[in-house]
Amino acid sequence: MDKTTSIHGMWSSRLMFILAATGSAVGLGNIWRFPYMTSDNGGGAFVLVYLGCILLVGLPILMAEILIGRHGRVSPINTFRKLARESGVSRHWVAIGWIGIVAGILILSFYSVVAGWTLHYAFLYVKQLAGGAAITDPGATFAALLADPLELTFWHALFMLLTVAVVALGVEKGLERAVRFLMPALFLLLMMLVVYGMTTGFMGQAAAFLFKPDWTVITGGTFLSAMGQAFFTLSLGMCTMMTYGAYLPREGVSIGRVGIAVALTDTSVALLAGLAIFPIVLSFGIDPAGGGPGLIFTSLPLAFETMPFGIVYGLAFFGLLAVAAWTSSISLLEPATAFLVERFGMASRKRAALGIAGLSWLLGLLSVLSLNLWSGVRILDRDIMTFIEFIANDLMLPLGGLLIALFAGWALNRTILREQLSDMPPVLFTTWRWLMRVVAPALVLIVLVRAVV
Numbered sequence: 001m002d003k004t005t006s007i008h009g010m011w012s013s014r015l016m017f018i019l020a021a022t023g024s025a026v027g028l029g030n031i032w033r034f035p036y037m038t039s040d041n042g043g044g045a046f047v048l049v050y051l052g053c054i055l056l057v058g059l060p061i062l063m064a065e066i067l068i069g070r071h072g073r074v075s076p077i078n079t080f081r082k083l084a085r086e087s088g089v090s091r092h093w094v095a096i097g098w099i100g101i102v103a104g105i106l107i108l109s110f111y112s113v114v115a116g117w118t119l120h121y122a123f124l125y126v127k128q129l130a131g132g133a134a135i136t137d138p139g140a141t142f143a144a145l146l147a148d149p150l151e152l153t154f155w156h157a158l159f160m161l162l163t164v165a166v167v168a169l170g171v172e173k174g175l176e177r178a179v180r181f182l183m184p185a186l187f188l189l190l191m192m193l194v195v196y197g198m199t200t201g202f203m204g205q206a207a208a209f210l211f212k213p214d215w216t217v218i219t220g221g222t223f224l225s226a227m228g229q230a231f232f233t234l235s236l237g238m239c240t241m242m243t244y245g246a247y248l249p250r251e252g253v254s255i256g257r258v259g260i261a262v263a264l265t266d267t268s269v270a271l272l273a274g275l276a277i278f279p280i281v282l283s284f285g286i287d288p289a290g291g292g293p294g295l296i297f298t299s300l301p302l303a304f305e306t307m308p309f310g311i312v313y314g315l316a317f318f319g320l321l322a323v324a325a326w327t328s329s330i331s332l333l334e335p336a337t338a339f340l341v342e343r344f345g346m347a348s349r350k351r352a353a354l355g356i357a358g359l360s361w362l363l364g365l366l367s368v369l370s371l372n373l374w375s376g377v378r379i380l381d382r383d384i385m386t387f388i389e390f391i392a393n394d395l396m397l398p399l400g401g402l403l404i405a406l407f408a409g410w411a412l413n414r415t416i417l418r419e420q421l422s423d424m425p426p427v428l429f430t431t432w433r434w435l436m437r438v439v440a441p442a443l444v445l446i447v448l449v450r451a452v453v
């Protein structure tokens with residue numbers, strides 16, 4: 001096959017790729033998950049470990065995924081098949097592609113449920129604007145939502161349909177506008193919330209919680225959570241960035257630079273979200289520790305009910321958060337869809353997307369039920385949704401990332417690497433290569449082993 005294009009289409013420009021990759025990275029992981037993981041893991045020490053993981057493991061693996069994708073030009077499974085043959089190594093590396101597909105389906109299942117919560121909240125603010133009741137007790141409002149399986153299923157289904165619609169049409173159409181205009185809007189809104197946070201008088205305390213590490217609260221589990229979060233937030237370890245890389249033009253695009261741009265944007269959004277949320281949490285007298293998955297839903301509405309234009313603000317915030325989740329969920333669906341298209345022919349893109357999304361939707365029902373009727377069911381001391389999240393985010397993504405690093409570091413031919421990273425100064429190239437060969441795999445391995453034993 002032609003080495004310069006992919007049968008699934010190509011990004012129209014470098015900017016389009018950056019937008020799509022940033023759209024994939026920035027999502028619920030930054031604004032919903034990062035703050036509550038920080039809250040549950042004791043604050044600053046978690047944030048510091050997380051930042052270390054982004055720098056030493058996340059960013060280099062991000063570059064590896066993009067370059068493997070851009071060289072292979074097909075879906076992950078077939079890319080590994082092709083590259084392994086080319087470099088004369090075992091074809092068992094294909095397993096990475098399979099791990100990715102399974103992780104993607106699992107993540108999409110609960111991701112869509114949580115994205116459904118944000119749609120529900122946007123709708124609550126629409127109702128309020130139309131004269132409906134105010135959210136006076138956000139804790140009770142959130143609990144009522146979780147207690148209602150039908151309501152949860154409805155929003156979960158709606159979100160999944162929105163996701164399929166984009167993937168079925170081909171990723172580029174529709175994505176551009178969403179990312180180019182709506183993501184900056186979300187960024188702006190977060191900044192405004194940070195400014196609001198400054199007016200509460202609790203910014204100093206919030207910043208201390210976020211950035212002053214208390215190493216006494218750190219355990220093996222904290223490292224695992226920080227590592228899992230780093231992979232999750234950068235969409236790594238399940239070949240998503242690889243799939244997007246497959247549609248990236250070769251000319252004039254520096255993988256190092258786009259990787260840095262994506263990682264920087266993603267990290268800034270997460271930190272901004274933290275700086276926006278914790279002053280509000282503290283100013284309403286809520287304990288910043290142990291907020292759990294409901295954190296943003298039970299804290300932010302308190303501020304929206306009291307600040308000027310808060311209802312419009314609430315609508316914009318949850319609406320844009322749903323859009324951010326949308327540009328991520330399509331990237332969760334794309335690798336498996338691309339694989340099915342290659343396996344069964346181009347005509348079936350719609351059916352492929354629908355099939356995978358249908359499966360994910362069904363699995364998502366387990367998460368829905370674990371929030372209410374089946375809340376008593378525990379696996380390894382976790383409810384079903386948290387268990388799925390744990391297996392996929394904390395175990396499968398780092399494992400996938402570990403194998404990707406080893407593949408890029410040891411299996412792939414050096415000429416291919418150099419060709420893909422041709423603009424990189426030799427020192428940086430060597431550093432990157434040793435990060436792939438030794439540092440990143442060792443760190444992931446230590447974290448995984450420490451957490452298990």
Ligand code: PFF
Binds near residue numbers: 025233240241
């Ligand atoms: N990075 C997304 C977020 O932070 O919300 C979630 C995600 C998307 C994870 C795509 C993995 C993935 F492949």
